[in-house]
Amino acid sequence: MSPSAKSDRRFEFRLDLHSGVPVYRQIIDHVLGGISTGSLKPGDQLPTVRQLAVDLAINPNTVVRAYRELEIREVLTTQQGTGTFITDKKPRVNEVERQRRVAQLAGELLARAGAEGITLQELLDYFTELQNEPNRRT
Amino acid sequence: MSPSAKSDRRFEFRLDLHSGVPVYRQIIDHVLGGISTGSLKPGDQLPTVRQLAVDLAINPNTVVRAYRELEIREVLTTQQGTGTFITDKKPRVNEVERQRRVAQLAGELLARAGAEGITLQELLDYFTELQNEPNRRT
DNA sequence: GACAGTGTATTATAAGACTAGTACACTAGC
DNA sequence: GCTAGTGTACTAGTCTTATAATACACTGTC
Numbered sequence: 001m002s003p004s005a006k007s008d009r010r011f012e013f014r015l016d017l018h019s020g021v022p023v024y025r026q027i028i029d030h031v032l033g034g035i036s037t038g039s040l041k042p043g044d045q046l047p048t049v050r051q052l053a054v055d056l057a058i059n060p061n062t063v064v065r066a067y068r069e070l071e072i073r074e075v076l077t078t079q080q081g082t083g084t085f086i087t088d089k090k091p092r093v094n095e096v097e098r099q100r101r102v103a104q105l106a107g108e109l110l111a112r113a114g115a116e117g118i119t120l121q122e123l124l125d126y127f128t129e130l131q132n133e134p135n136r137r138t
Numbered sequence: 139m140s141p142s143a144k145s146d147r148r149f150e151f152r153l154d155l156h157s158g159v160p161v162y163r164q165i166i167d168h169v170l171g172g173i174s175t176g177s178l179k180p181g182d183q184l185p186t187v188r189q190l191a192v193d194l195a196i197n198p199n200t201v202v203r204a205y206r207e208l209e210i211r212e213v214l215t216t217q218q219g220t221g222t223f224i225t226d227k228k229p230r231v232n233e234v235e236r237q238r239r240v241a242q243l244a245g246e247l248l249a250r251a252g253a254e255g256i257t258l259q260e261l262l263d264y265f266t267e268l269q270n271e272p273n274r275r276t
Numbered sequence: 277g278a279c280a281g282t283g284t285a286t287t288a289t290a291a292g293a294c295t296a297g298t299a300c301a302c303t304a305g306c
Numbered sequence: 307g308c309t310a311g312t313g314t315a316c317t318a319g320t321c322t323t324a325t326a327a328t329a330c331a332c333t334g335t336c
Contacts, residue, residue: 016238016241016242018238019159019238019242020158020159020160020163020293021157021158021159021242022158022322022323022324023323023324024323024324025158025323026245028249029245029246029248029249030245030249031252032248032249032250032251032252032253033245033248033249033251033252034252035252035255036248036249036251036252036256036257036258036261037248037252037257037258038257038258038259048281048282048283049282049283049284050281050282050283058324058325059324059325059326061324061325061326062323062324062325064283064284064285065323065324067283068284073253075253078282078283078284079282079283079332079333080282080283080284080331080332080333081281081282081283081331081332081333081334082281082282082283082332082333082334083281083282083283084282084283089255090255098256101254101256102251102256102260102261102264103264105247105250105251105256105261106247106261106264106265106268108247109243109244109246109247111152112152112154112243113240113243114175115152115168115171115172115175116167116168116170116171116174116239116243117170117171117172117173117174117175118171118236118239118240118243120265120268120269122240123240123243123244123265124262124265126240126241126244127244127258127261127262128262130244130258131258160292160293160294161293161294162293162294186311186312186313187312187313187314188311188312188313196294196295197294197295197296198295199294199295199296200293200294200295202313202314202315203293203294205313206314216312216313216314217302217303217312217313218301218302218303218312218313218314219301219302219303219304219311219312219313220302220303220304220311220312220313221311221312221313222312222313
């Protein structure tokens, strides 16, 4: 249907209402995650405040809160009357620092997952599934 | 040093105050995970309400809430005046809940990564490297 | 200019998570 | 019995999260 130019597929949001994690927080994480996986690129437009509120069956104010926080972090920019877009990426830090950070993040994940009896393999399975079907629905 | 009988090592709790997950939920997940991995066995005593509250720098009421919920699920039993212990009954693993937790942990990682411009691919590379050289130092 | 669609701002309300403080009840060891 | 240590109960209050409703401001298109 939509003959869009940039990203044909819409960026799909998913919420877990039973997780205990605040909804606005889930939206933030989802956008950041989208950047990490590459399904969101600089210049991409995000769903409008009202549209996302309808899709997720939540209050527009909650979407606003998430978007605003991301804007403060310079992850996205808003243009009143137009929409909300992913910012051009900031310059990366040096490679050594970067690699150290990767190891740190990975280590933290494994520690927490391990404490809950979740294996690396399970996580890897999830990630690869994400790569194959980036916008999958539950 | 400690001449304990059953489990020499204390069961260690860790909180992630930045995850957005309610503290009492984290405690619950932690206990369930401990049972899942085998570090908590039937009959093991959990930290006392007051002690855990001190360790985690939280209110005793929050610990009580977590313990009570686990007691309702028959994961543990409390003996007033004595302590809190793991039940014989094994908690149902509930694959759905577990998968949700996997998605949650993975989502957090991706969010943190994305916030720093780290891609999923970089993380995957690191993980596979880990699997191939499990003895390597960070 | 009119209008539809966008983001923004404001106020009020409610529920949940957590803290603080106090008091009570039970158990084991002396 | 006394005491220290355990779980339990209760009330009150704060902060966070989310909703509801309304109004305003800006942009692009016709």
